[in-house]
Amino acid sequence: MQMQEVDLAIIGAGPAGMAAAISAWESGMEDIMLLERAEYPGGLLHQCIHNGFGLHYFEEDLTGPEYAERFIDRLASSNIKLCLNTMVTNFHPDRSMIAINPQWGEFKVVPKSVVLAMGCREKTRFAIGIPGSRPAGIFTAGLAQKLVNVDGYMPGKEIVVLGSGDIGMIMARRLTLEGAEVKAVVEIMPRVGGLIRNEVQCLHDFDIPLLLQHTITEIYGDYRVEGVKIVQVDGQGNPVRETERRIDCDCLLLSVGLIPENELSLEAGIELDENIGGPVVDEFLQTSLDGVFAAGNVVQVWDLVDNVTLDGEKTGRNAARYVGGELKREPKEIEVIPGDNIATVTPHKIVGTESAELALRVRETIERAEVRVGDFRKKFRVVSPTEVIKIMLEPEYLNLFRKKGEIKVSCCQRGKEDKEEGHD
Ligand SMILES: Cc1cc2nc3c(=O)[nH]c(=O)nc-3n(C[C@H](O)[C@H](O)[C@H](O)COP(=O)(O)OP(=O)(O)OC[C@H]3O[C@@H](n4cnc5c(N)ncnc54)[C@H](O)[C@@H]3O)c2cc1C
CATH class of the missing domain: 3.50.50.60 (FAD/NAD(P)-binding domain)
Structure with a gap:
């Protein structure tokens, strides 16, 4: 069986995988392989011909294929190896994987780091x-x-x-x-x-x-x-x-829900969040397997593709740092505990050496809401389960929770006093 050694292998060339490849390339990684089972890159975007994509990322109202094209063009101007019609069939705890395509038949990839970007499937x-x-x-x-x-x-x-x-x-x-x-x-x-x-x-x-x-x-x-x-x-x-x-x-x-696509993650023994169905990750989007990162809908079903792209970019940068020996795990991480009215929250653990961004969904719609992360509070006019809320936490603040080893996130309605003070 043919064997290929690479610095980074990315499974899935949807918006998450493309963004991961481009940001790893822009971070200086040269040997990147992007494996995609379909005959086009872009994932689900090419079938989403309606507009509404890119309002945040590009500040433009694009269709799915237009959004994808911007990244496909950037891939084409790099030396990233894009392998289409290529299905990854097995993924092992040593990070090696088996893939198959019409050109090489079955072949083995031995990467120094991996980004999982397989997206999700419909119930x-x-x-x-x-x-x-x-x-x-x-x-x-x-x-x-x-x-x-x-x-x-x-x-x-x-x-x-x-x-x-x-x-x-x-x-x-x-x-x-x-x-x-x-x-x-x-x-x-x-x-x-x-x-x-x-x-x-x-x-x-x-x-x-x-x-x-x-x-x-x-x-x-x-x-x-x-x-x-x-x-x-x-x-x-x-x-x-x-x-x-x-x-x-x-x-x-x-249209009854989406399930993160994690059969390969399971095969490699990666820890999954039973509630969400995606890998347990830290703020660098590193999974429980060293050097394996996960981005986009494979981790959690995002509301907007713009967020998926940002997720992908983060994993590409961090994979480059991992291979360069810059990204180390801390012996004691801070566990993120979902509290009242929190349906999902990622990352699940925080290393806390740098700023960390939480992404959460609430269970119930609340007007005049307040999200609490430890003692930190952020106010919202309204929160709804359909939209992902992001909260950035700084390392100085996270340090306060290192001894306790956990930080709780909750969301509730604000008190009457806030209304009288005119907060909103
Ligand atoms: C059916 C469907 C329709 C959607 N329509 C909309 C919409 O209209 N508007 C909207 O905003 N969002 C829509 N979404 C959400 C949209 O998919 C996401 O915002 C975005 O595409 C997620 O990007 P991703 O890269 O995480 O996953 P995807 O776009 O799903 O990309 C994952 C890629 O991984 C590849 N892959 C998976 N497993 C393997 C493997 N083993 N080997 C090789 N390649 C593999 C897949 O072929 C795919 O190309 C839809 C989602 C689904 C499931």
């Missing part, structure tokens, strides 16, 4: 257990997005979307624009799962019915979907039987 019908028959016409929203935007096929004419994640809402609008009738977007929660801007621009602006606190309890049809049974749910999420009704449709799209 399917079986992850949420909808009973009923198994006819044609049931798709995840992302697959339908690829069929319509890349391959030019319509998945159906009368559509019901289950789940109001961003991909589901974007596809409801897309299919409407392509002439389908979207009969409903059905969401079990009392609020949409995706960004508010997508609720407004994709559903309300196109008069697409949004049924909050509803779910689907049965799928009808033998060969092709003929309809779904929908039902209202109570405060505990239990179906209220008297409200059951049928909606006729020939296509059901599922």
Whole structure:
């Protein structure tokens, strides 16, 4: 088997992997291999032909392919080895990996450092257990997005979307624009799962019915979907039987969540966060395996691709520092503990020798909110589970927690006194 030794191997050439490769290159690393199983770099971006990408990073409103192109151009002007049609099939605790492509067949890569940037995958019908028959016409929203935007096929004419994640809402609008009738977007929660801007621009602006606190309890049809049974749910999420009704449709799209893609991480014995499904990382985005970093949706499902790019850049810089012998682990790290109203927080551990940025999501929407990290407080007009909140902590402050070995993060509503003082 052919063997390649490199300074850095990156698995996945989506926005996270491309940013990692470019920043490692710009940090002086020369021997970088970017392995991508698809025939194009860019990850999911090439199927996201709507706008709304890059508003923060470029301060421009770009489509997914336009956003990707900016990084593809920068890759092309470097000596980074971009291996397309290349699937990494195995990853080992000594950081070596096995990959396969049509050019070299199966080959081994032995890198000094690694960035995991495999992204995430969509939950399917079986992850949420909808009973009923198994006819044609049931798709995840992302697959339908690829069929319509890349391959030019319509998945159906009368559509019901289950789940109001961003991909589901974007596809409801897309299919409407392509002439389908979207009969409903059905969401079990009392609020949409995706960004508010997508609720407004994709559903309300196109008069697409949004049924909050509803779910689907049965799928009808033998060969092709003929309809779904929908039902209202109570405060505990239990179906209220008297409200059951049928909606006729020939296509059901599922937008019910994304799962970080970590089979390779598991194989290498990397510690995963059971709640999020991604690797446990420190503020340098280094995983439990020395010299292995992780960026983008493989760590946690981000709200905006701009954040994924920043994550990728961080891992590229840190991989270069690791190979240069500059990045050392501290014997005692500070554990980050999610407290009240915190759904997820990364990094999980902080070395604390440099500034560290926390990225967190809350469980519930709160107006006039305050995020607390130890005694540090940051005020927000409103916090919502759909948006990632970032908080930067300085090493002098982190030092105060070194002895205790942990720092707690929580989010609550601010007291009345703040309102009277006019904070917001
Ligand atoms: C179906 C879907 C649709 C989306 N649509 C939108 C949208 O409309 N708007 C929006 O803002 N965000 C959207 N997102 C979120 C968007 O994917 C992320 O913001 C961003 O693409 C994440 O970047 P990433 O690099 O972490 O992962 P990805 O973009 O998923 O890139 C991961 C890359 O890794 C490659 N890979 C994985 N495993 C291997 C392996 N073993 N070997 C080689 N290569 C591998 C994959 O082929 C892929 O190219 C969508 C996500 C999904 C899953």
